[in-house]
Amino acid sequence: MFSGLVLGFLTAIGIWLIFDKLPGQVKCFAAKHSLITDLLITIGAYFLLGSLSTSIVSAIGCAVTGILGSIYLKLYPTEYSSEKEKEINDD
Numbered sequence: 001m002f003s004g005l006v007l008g009f010l011t012a013i014g015i016w017l018i019f020d021k022l023p024g025q026v027k028c029f030a031a032k033h034s035l036i037t038d039l040l041i042t043i044g045a046y047f048l049l050g051s052l053s054t055s056i057v058s059a060i061g062c063a064v065t066g067i068l069g070s071i072y073l074k075l076y077p078t079e080y081s082s083e084k085e086k087e088i089n090d091d
Contacts, residue, residue: 008064
């Protein structure tokens with residue numbers, strides 16, 4: 001179980017780092033449509049971690065990644081993303 005938690009945390013950190021490197025318009029879209037983004041993160045985690053093994057460790061890792069991805073999207077400032085999108089569109 002501990003291995004699954006570690007695997008989930010590491011995968012979530014990787015997703016966060018990739019998300020921060022995305023262009024502003026993509027971040028704004030992802031923040032506004034958090035349900036779609038959350039589904040993509042969870043499905044992507046199941047594909048990535050499920051290909052490593054089919055054990056309970058990968059299932060726990062997928063669940064932790066999905067939960068942390070949802071938390072990150074909730075904490076991501078949507079007000080900022082709306083202002084940022086306006087700046088991008090004005091350019």
